[in-house]
Amino acid sequence: MECYSGIEVHDFITAVLPTDDGISSVNDDPMSTEGCSAPAAATVSPMALSTAGVTSNTTTATATSVADSSAAPAPSRPDANQMDLASLFECPVCTDFALPPILQCQSGHIVCATCRAKLSSCPTCRGTLENIRNLALEKLAASVLFPCKYSVTGCTGTFHHSAKAEHEAVCEYR
Template structure:
């Protein structure tokens, strides 16, 4: 009498886990971490209400009771869920704009800061523009929706800021294209305290932080027998310029200096973009 094949028996009675099973399990686990308020993910440190419901650390300070059971919110740490979170791969928050990566949560947070599918707000300061979009769409937005912004070609150009002697807060913006990249010159006039105004000038590069560090920009104010120069690394669009302006990490000068270098309120700024020496 012939014996049944052991390999045939194993193939009939046992199932082998597949990659699809693992992916499906991860999706099920990820769904457990969805915040019921903002629908982002609840990431460590994870706190729960007295019945075990979760809410993310960003929404929790805004709530007076649990959004799921209306019970009281207490500082109960859910260590078990934090351990589970360490084993889950969370999708990048930019999945809706094209990112397909799923990462452990510490790597997810770092990745999202530099993700190429990240959406950026309009870089124009002092406006109520609510536009947001991918990096490649920033310059088309500026040129199409902000008619006062001019675009100049070349690594060494002169930008003319007009009516700098007018009172109040004023912004001037210029897009400079060279070396295959776009650079944004931002010039702001702000009242620092009553009766005292200052100018802040900085160049932002529409590129990654690594690309921005490969370049230098120089801003020159000049007139007969005088020259005032600022040189620095451009700020990446990923960094923004607000903090640099607030901390004075940019070209700063007051109205007295502006009057020296301007002609009837028109201030010429020589903007030079150069590559760093390798």
């Protein structure tokens, strides 16, 4: 057992952080020096501290997620962070989203596939439009939920880029 200023790290953690039953069973006195020979540097991983004491909450959340997964997936509502990320994909010409495969100009500006077919130069910098893929944005697109293009008429759904076009073809707000 490692010690820090005369306190065993394990005893300190179990005395400070709650256990599943709420009772510290190792040592009732968190300042006890029993079992320590000399002060030494303590090493406790930040992950251990951040996850200790929340095991029961994690189990509950997992059980809830499993129970909910049997139901048909409903479109989720966008939050501020998702909307900020989705705005990175906004086409400067039509304000729709550029979805994978995402091509960029030499300066890194993107446009959606529909507008790209109609353009001869980048609308932002007037540089040439080459077939340079933006792999970083493509990877990011895999974890972003995009709002339906009919959100202005009332659709509140957000979708993975691969399901967005399918939804928009049958959206009740189109």
